[in-house]
Amino acid sequence: MKQSSANLGRVSWRLLLLIVVLAFAGTAVWFWRDFSRFGATPLRVSASGESIDIGRGTSFKDIVRQLRGQGLSTSAPFYWRLLAERMHVAGRLHAGEYALVPGITPQQLLSNMAQGKVMQRDVTIVDGWAFRDVLQALAKADKLKHDTANLDDATIMQKIGSPGEKPEGQFLPETYAYVRGDSDLDVLRRAHDAMNKTLAALWAQRDPNLPLAKPYDALILASIVEKETGRADERNKVAGVFVRRLQKNMLLQTDPTVIYGMGSSYAGTIHKSDLTTDTPYNTYTRLGLPPTPIAMPGKPAIEAALHPATGDALYFVARGDGTHIFAATLEEQNRNVACYQLKHCQ
Structure with missing residues (x-):
């Protein structure tokens, strides 16, 4: 009897141990799952x-x-x-x-x-924007520190490492990614560096004998082309007109420069009196290029300024459908203006 009791006790302990092991194993399996x-x-x-x-x-x-x-x-x-x-x-x-x-x-x-795959956001500088438009876009950018608030243009350029430069036209239109903690000055610095690199590379490949003394002149001309047309098939033609006028020492006579020179007084319509009111940007009263760009030119506009179309056109006028018609003589230009602007086609 004692031996049977001992055997029964060993079996019970073994059974209990098996139950504990199975319970532990089951718990471990459940936990792992x-x-x-x-x-x-x-x-x-x-x-x-x-x-x-x-x-x-x-x-x-x-x-x-x-x-x-x-x-x-x-x-x-x-x-x-x-x-x-x-x-x-x-x-x-x-x-x-x-x-x-x-x-x-x-x-x-x-x-x-x-x-470190932190969340990125984007802000876009659009071709043809003025510097004030860039600042407005940066001010609206979510999670971007607005360090340019209450700073004038000169101070902004100094803070991005380009003291003495005018900001207009100096920032390459592109989409720029940023992360929380970056500031608008960081974005401007990158956009300015991108413009410098792009302009330097394109200037090195420019057509010969252009009436442009330095890369900055190309930037100014490109900004005018940018404001005159958004059509890819017309940029080189428009650039060609202005290059030939510069070569012939003719007034550029381009409305976007006049509008830029009017500043806040421009209310959406340009009048004859505006064309005769002299400002540093009035290309109806002053020969040559204006003193600075009038907008942010995109890479295609810069390429057009440095590779203008050949030909004899010295004038162009908008047709009213987004395209332009070009003319070699003033007589032809006047007919085009009468037809497409005044609707007096003959």
């Missing part, structure tokens, strides 16, 4: 455009607290720690703003933070 599910389950992102901003020096514990505080995750904090340790990123998360797109998982978010 739940943990794996956590890493691959999308966070609670309600809509695109959401983000999380991690400040410098924020601890991992505070990052998790922030995620939970924003309602992105209800999982236990140690799940986040375990996932980060498993990914070997626990001590390598970068500060910055990170996009929370619908469907993003904890694993993807931690990977982005470890790689």
Whole structure:
């Protein structure tokens, strides 16, 4: 009997041990599955455009607290720690703003933070904009520091490393990416560098015998071409007209320069009196190019200014449909004006 009791006791302990092992194994399997599910389950992102901003020096514990505080995750904090340790990123998360797109998982978010894939936004400088338009666009850019507020043009140019330069025409029309913490001065500095590099490269490949003494002259002419036409098939023709007028020592007589010189007094209509009122930008009263560009010329306009179309046209007038008609003589130009501007076609 004693031997049977002992055998029964050993069996009971073995059974109990088996139950404990099975329970532990079952718990481990459940935990691993739940943990794996956590890493691959999308966070609670309600809509695109959401983000999380991690400040410098924020601890991992505070990052998790922030995620939970924003309602992105209800999982236990140690799940986040375990996932980060498993990914070997626990001590390598970068500060910055990170996009929370619908469907993003904890694993993807931690990977982005470890790689510093911070959220980028874009601001676009449009071909033909004036400098004031650029500043207005930068002032409206979301999450961009507005360090140019209340600064005059001279101070802005000094702060971007180009003291003494006029800002008009000096920033390449393009789309520029930025991250939270960047300032409008950072964007302007990059746009200015891009224009300098683009202009230098195109100037080196210019046509020979142009009446342009330096790259800045090309920038001025390109800005006029930019304001006169937005059509790719006309830029070189328009540039050709102005190049020939410069070569013949003729007045350029281009309305966009007059309008620019009028400044805030321009109300949408140009009058004959405006054409005879002298300003540094009035190309009806002054020979040669105006003193500065009148807009931000895009790369195609600069290329046109440096590679103008050949021919004998010295005049052009708008047809009213977005295109222009070109003329070699004043008599022909007057007929075109009468037909397309005054609607007195013969």
